[in-house]
Amino acid sequence: MIELQVLGEVVLRDGGRDDLHSILAQPKRLAVLAYLCLNGRGGFVRRDTLTAIFWPDLDQERARAALSQSLYVLRRSLGSEVLPGRGSDEVAVDLDLLSCDAVEFRKTLDSKNLPAALDLYRGDLLPGLYVDSSDFDRWLDGERASLCGAALAAATELGSESAAREDPDSAVAWFRRALDIMPESNSAAFGLIENLWRGGHRSAALAAYERFSKHLEAEYGVRPGEELQSLVDRVRKGSVGPRSHAAAPVPPTPVLAPVSAAPRDEPPTVGRLSGSRSLHPGIRTLLAFGLGIATIVLIAGWLGGDRREEGAWYNANQAYLKAWAAWDTNQIDSARNLALRAVELDSTHVSAWALVAYTGALLNAFDQGQPADLLPSAYEAAVKAVQLDDTAAAARVAHAVTRWTYRREWEGAERDYRHSLTLSPGPRWEAVARADLSGLLENLGRCEEAWEVLEPYAAVDPRDRIVGSGVVIRLHYMCRNYGEAIAEATRVLDAGAATRSDRKRLFLARLEVGDTEGAEADLLALEAASQEDPWVEFGMALLAARTGDVETAIRMADRLSGGSNDGVFEGQLGVLRLESVAQLYAAVGDVDGAFHVLSEAFEQKGHVRRLMSHPLFGPLWDDPRFESMLTRMTLRCRREGNLHLCQPLQ
The missing domain is CATH 1.10.10.10 (Winged helix-like DNA-binding domain superfamily/Winged helix DNA-binding domain)
Known part of the structure; x- marks a missing residue:
């Protein structure tokens, strides 16, 4: 043989x-x-x-x-x-x-023999190999991503299974193995630090965080994710972790061939393999999710051979990969700027153009104070990506999101999303496509189809930023499955991985089922975590309206809404998105005020997310002006129970 x-x-x-x-x-x-x-x-x-x-x-x-x-x-x-x-x-x-x-x-x-598989995974595929062929380079990058991602998911799954058995020592060993494979993995770092803490190794947990944080800052100029920072804050406040037992020596790494030969007390070296040759240190940002199911979301940047190092494409690709690193730590502005840098360095980088488009659409949808031309420029970037390569899945995904949010071409956007899934998109862009397509279908009232799209990612790591529990909670809430939304959000909260968005949706779901005490507790937790978020005041106003104190709710609404500025309202307590202001007016019974704000949203942003699906817009649905707004969104909808089933206008 x-x-x-x-x-x-x-x-x-x-x-x-x-x-x-x-x-x-x-x-x-x-x-x-x-x-x-x-x-x-x-x-x-x-x-x-x-x-x-x-x-x-x-x-x-x-x-x-x-x-x-x-x-x-x-x-x-x-x-x-x-x-x-x-x-x-x-x-x-x-x-x-x-x-x-x-x-x-x-x-x-x-x-399913994960330990044996990890014995076989000694490092990246074909390290240092250079062949003068861009098509082979792309294939090799994808294979490296797939294999490395599978290895990382295997180690992460073994760590999660050990933690579920309350065996933190074994969990530590496997999460360390995961970090050997992918030194930038926020999920692996979270698992390592959490289980060191649970095993009574508080100092080792804090030291592991310092190494990980310094590595991200030194290599990529980004910070660990907010969930990991929140965990470390809890570690610093307590002497031992939950379910801790008598402290033993810090568990060793399992006896497996390491990817990195760096000593344990030194930051891991990106791309350093067991041979004398090293790969270029492109970031390999992983989102591995699956509590019991190893599903991968991975974007990789392996480039072998020093001959490529000084090229424009190499430098552009480094900027592109750093953009995803910024994305993974919720720095969307930085991600967009890095993607723009990538296309400046190489105007033919299709995936970078796609990321420019995608981040632009997200900033327009979610962030305050964005320039008025952001969405048109995002659409132009998506068109550029498609013109460069209409068979690239990333280009199709970017085109889809801008067709939906800017052009209001619902059917075309759905076709682009579904087409992208047939183009071997790679785990990262496939996750983006599925998360976005589920959101589009949910907007149109097609909840069963939305769940079918998400089915490959049904078992998710709550810390995943694309198709993690946040997407599941959102879909349950928008599809009126409030009990399931509460259960999923509570699970994430108990795991110590809840984001502010998860907390907010938990609050909203509790309001819908009449659990005002639980909703108030969620708001107090949000307020304790941040004293400067006007959404907390928005939540208090909603709570007051739901408990019958409309006068207080109106007074709080007045404090929040001062005047419109670039798609947000600036009040005494900061800025609040237009959609939230409209929802607040609807909640206190000021339907005219709600439609006035929604009109401004159309003028300034060209789109109102979830107008026909968000429960807080419910008080507006019987008003004749609602049908007019749907027409502006090129939709025709009919009520089915407490949902709208919508179809694009021909």
């Missing part, structure tokens, strides 16, 4: 035969062999596919001749039976005669 090792370092062995070294000495032959193993999965691959990937600059005749020469050398070294052909147009690798550790890694994962 010939053995090909491609994870962590590249080794090809068969009883010490010297003629195998000639394959490793020629990068393109090695790349062809690896591609056949991984992309072919033991099946046949068309020669035309191989020539297009590896010899794109040659005409067809010369490219096929180059491929034939490479296959000749591979067959001479490995044996012709190892690379069988089918006719003159297809070739494969017989995986019964040649084993590949990356293929075995996937098989072992499929068999």
Whole structure:
């Protein structure tokens, strides 16, 4: 049996035969062999596919001749039976005669033997390999992302399972393994620090946080996520963690081949593998979710070979990857600026254009004080991405979100989202597409379809920023499943991973079921965490209205709403989004005031999110002006119970 090792370092062995070294000495032959193993999965691959990937600059005749020469050398070294052909147009690798550790890694994962799979994962795929082909680079980046993400999810799942068994020592070992695989993983850092604390190792937990925080700041200029910072605040206030037991020596890392050779007391080195060659330190930002189900959301930036380092594309890609790092710590403005920097460095970077569009649409929807031309410019960026490559999933996702929020092309947006899911989008953009498409369907009252779209991510890590529990809570709330929304938000709260948005939706859901005491407790918790959030006053006004104290509610509404400025209202207590102000007026019975604010929202932002689906807009739905606003949104809706089922106007 010939053995090909491609994870962590590249080794090809068969009883010490010297003629195998000639394959490793020629990068393109090695790349062809690896591609056949991984992309072919033991099946046949068309020669035309191989020539297009590896010899794109040659005409067809010369490219096929180059491929034939490479296959000749591979067959001479490995044996012709190892690379069988089918006719003159297809070739494969017989995986019964040649084993590949990356293929075995996937098989072992499929068999649910996660520890054995992690034994096989020694590091990144084909480290340091450089082939002069942008198509191969993209394929290799995707494979590296997929394999590394699967390894990280396996380690994270093992850590979560150990924590669920109240075995913090084992959990610490597996979360450390996860951080070895992905030093930037906020979820892995959270698990490590939480379980060190639970195991009675408070000082070690704080030291782990300091290393992680310094690493993010030094490498990428970003901070850990707010949920992790909140956990560390709790660690600092308490001497031992919940369910702690007698302190033992800090548990060691499991005996597995490490990705990073850095000592435990030093910050991990990004991209440093077991060989002497290192990868460039592109950020590999992971969102791994699945309490018991290893599902991956990963964006990766592996670039092998020093020859690419000074290129515009490399520098642009670094800016793009840092943009996702900023996104993961809720710095959307910074993410957009970094994405803009990426397209300045390389105007052909499709994914960076897509991220410019996506972050622009989000800032327009959620943030205050954004420029009036933000949404049009986001749409232009999405169009640019599609013009560069209309087969790129990221471009289609960005086009979809701007068609929905700016152009109000509901059907076109849905088609783009669904089309993107057929284009092998990669875990990160697939998660974005599914989260956004579920939101669009929920807006249209198609809740069952929204849940079907989210089904692949049904078991989620509450800390995931794209399709985590926040999306699940939102969908339950908007679809009037208030009990489920409360249960999910409570689970996240008990796990110590609730965001402010989760707390707010928990408050709103409790209001809908009449739990005013619980709702008030949620507001007090929000107020304790931040003294400067006008949403707390907004919540107090809603609570007053729901408990019959309309006079107080109106007085608080007046304090909150001073005057409109770039899509927000500036009151005595800060700024509040237009939609929230309109909801508040609706809650206190001032329907005219609510429609006045909604008119301003249309003028300044071109869109009102969830006008026909948000429960707080309910008091407006029987007013004739509501139908007029739906027409402005190019929708026709009919009431079905307490939901609107909407269709785009033809």
